[in-house]
Amino acid sequence: MAQPMGFFTDTTVCIGCKACEVACKEWNQLPARNGGIGTLSGDSYDNTRHLDGIHWRHVKFIEQFSPDRRDGRWLMMSDVCKHCVRAGCMEVCPTGAIIRTEFDTVVIQSDACNGCRDCIAACPFGVIDINPVSGTAQKCTLCYDRMKVGLEPACAKACPTQSINFGPIADLKKLAQARLGQLEQGGERRAHLYGADETMLGGLNSFYLLVDKPEVYGLPPDPRLPSRNLKSSALWSTLGAVALAILGVFSFRERGARDV
Amino acid sequence: MSSTFFTASPHWRWLITAYFFLGGLAGGSYFVATMMHLLAKNPDRRMVRLGYLVAFPLVCLCGLVLTVDLGRSERFWHMLVQSETFRPMIKTYSPMSSGAWVLLLFSGCALLSFLAALAEQGRPDWPILRRLDPTARAGRLLTVIGALLGLYLAGYTGVLLSVTNRPIWADTSFLGLTFLVSGASTSAALLLLLGSWVGVSPRSVHSLERFDRSVLILEVLALAALIASLGRVATVWLNGWGLLLAAMVLGGIALPLVLAWRRPVPERQGWIGPVLVLLGGLLFRVVIVFSVDRL
Numbered sequence: 001m002a003q004p005m006g007f008f009t010d011t012t013v014c015i016g017c018k019a020c021e022v023a024c025k026e027w028n029q030l031p032a033r034n035g036g037i038g039t040l041s042g043d044s045y046d047n048t049r050h051l052d053g054i055h056w057r058h059v060k061f062i063e064q065f066s067p068d069r070r071d072g073r074w075l076m077m078s079d080v081c082k083h084c085v086r087a088g089c090m091e092v093c094p095t096g097a098i099i100r101t102e103f104d105t106v107v108i109q110s111d112a113c114n115g116c117r118d119c120i121a122a123c124p125f126g127v128i129d130i131n132p133v134s135g136t137a138q139k140c141t142l143c144y145d146r147m148k149v150g151l152e153p154a155c156a157k158a159c160p161t162q163s164i165n166f167g168p169i170a171d172l173k174k175l176a177q178a179r180l181g182q183l184e185q186g187g188e189r190r191a192h193l194y195g196a197d198e199t200m201l202g203g204l205n206s207f208y209l210l211v212d213k214p215e216v217y218g219l220p221p222d223p224r225l226p227s228r229n230l231k232s233s234a235l236w237s238t239l240g241a242v243a244l245a246i247l248g249v250f251s252f253r254e255r256g257a258r259d260v
Numbered sequence: 261m262s263s264t265f266f267t268a269s270p271h272w273r274w275l276i277t278a279y280f281f282l283g284g285l286a287g288g289s290y291f292v293a294t295m296m297h298l299l300a301k302n303p304d305r306r307m308v309r310l311g312y313l314v315a316f317p318l319v320c321l322c323g324l325v326l327t328v329d330l331g332r333s334e335r336f337w338h339m340l341v342q343s344e345t346f347r348p349m350i351k352t353y354s355p356m357s358s359g360a361w362v363l364l365l366f367s368g369c370a371l372l373s374f375l376a377a378l379a380e381q382g383r384p385d386w387p388i389l390r391r392l393d394p395t396a397r398a399g400r401l402l403t404v405i406g407a408l409l410g411l412y413l414a415g416y417t418g419v420l421l422s423v424t425n426r427p428i429w430a431d432t433s434f435l436g437l438t439f440l441v442s443g444a445s446t447s448a449a450l451l452l453l454l455g456s457w458v459g460v461s462p463r464s465v466h467s468l469e470r471f472d473r474s475v476l477i478l479e480v481l482a483l484a485a486l487i488a489s490l491g492r493v494a495t496v497w498l499n500g501w502g503l504l505l506a507a508m509v510l511g512g513i514a515l516p517l518v519l520a521w522r523r524p525v526p527e528r529q530g531w532i533g534p535v536l537v538l539l540g541g542l543l544f545r546v547v548i549v550f551s552v553d554r555l
Contacts, residue, residue, distance in 0.1 A: 113335075124264075124266065134332075223266075229422040237416070252296050252300050
């Protein structure tokens with residue numbers, strides 16, 4: 001098996017150019033939304049708004065301004081599938097369409113997916129959605145086809161500031177720690193890594209360097225697997241079934257032998 | 261804020277809501293019919309047959325709406341068979357996977373019991389179907405297995421919602437229980453309603469009313485547990501959805517209970533309680549599915 005590969009996204013150097021979004025769309029031949037007719041968000045320069053079945057990369061613009069707009073900052077973050085080591089989407093997929101590749105990435109096989117959409121509800125990051133052209137659930141493949149022939153993913157290739165770093169996970173973690181140390185030395189106390197260690201879903205193969213709370217970037221502070229509720233839900237349902245059977249006995253049971 | 265608020269909607273809407281409702285009715289009707297047959301001293305065969313006669317058409321509708329709702333309906337069989345290897349596709353830890361198998365197996369039981377119920381009335385008069393009559397050993401085994409699968413079908417849909425990462429759904433472990441109990445109460449109401457039209461014995465009506473009343477009380481407890489388990493997340497229902505939920509509790513549970521305890525119930529008003537219970541069960545599923553859609 002090849003070594004685990006992934007992304008380390010350093011949000012502090014992202015300039016919001018959206019070259020990654022365009023490169024992703026172009027390489028993966030993703031269709032335009034609404035037939036190509038532009039729809040403006042109306043409250044941001046970001047008109048993509050969120051990841052979905054036809055946007056596998058999305059550069060988030062977080063606009064933090066004081067009410068009088070004298071003080072403020074822009075946070076940019078190129079968001080993508082996290083390729084979780086313990087992936088919720090893969091856990092629930094009833095068709096086996098979602099697989100783990102030899103690069104430890106998570107890929108939806110479009111020819112096996114039947115569009116049930118369970119994976120959309122299971123993903124803790126809101127990454128997956130239906131591609132209206134294929135009718136199946138789709139998301140970033142970490143350019144599996146490019147990796148197979150030794151190329152880096154299209155988004156990382158296009159990134160002009162090296163905000164998106166691609167490589168073996170072990171190397172990326174070293175790079176991330178070095179960058180974190182550099183920022184801390186420079187006085188940035190809010191910098192931290194999101195998803196770099198194994199406590200978050202076994203580790204995210206696409207992890208981030210953030211300079212604010214995860215919620216500010218639209219990331220869940222405590223993402224968890226959907227199966228966490230399976231045992232307790234099944235237990236309560238079983239107890240409910242037993243209670244129904246007991247109520248049935250009290251309601252329908254009649255004493256004495258049956259008439260023949 | 262719960263981490264469930266950072267997720268995306270699976271766009272499960274009317275077809276899935278209909279499936280949740282019809283699945284509860286199909287599984288619940290089969291279960292109630294089997295309980296009546298096994299436990300009543302001299303079961304009203306009309307009422308028992310009615311349960312089996314409604315369960316099969318309902319479960320057929322379930323399969324239909326589920327298939328239509330898929331993004332690629334022609335690939336519905338991928339739920340059961342691996343499309344590449346043609347081996348059985350089953351994941352016991354995925355409620356949707358196990359639910360697909362239970363739906364298939366329950367459909368088989370419901371079909372056989374449906375045919376046996378028809379054969380009991382002599383149409384068709386096939387000797388082999390008489391072996392599936394609940395009074396025969398094979399028939400008894402079939403109905404017990406079918407009743408267990410029916411309970412699973414009525415309840416797993418709630419478990420399926422909890423085994424996601426969506427707000428409300430994944431913030432409680434009581435959805436499966438509530439769906440199951442609601443499936444039983446709506447099924448009893450459906451059989452009461454249909455029974456009054458086809459003319460069943462007053463004794464079977466009374467026992468079914470007794471069952472429905474006790475299940476409605478259990479439903480209140482399950483709902484209370486559900487809302488309590490949500491904690492602060494339940495505040496997302498402080499809007500029109502919350503009002504609808506309250507309307508469901510008052511109109512679909514409390515009012516039918518009051519009507520059931522009012523004696524004697526005027527014959528011409530006997531349908532009101534069951535209809536309210538059915539509407540309440542549907543409304544409950546509408547609130548659960550749709551109130552989460554835009555969160």
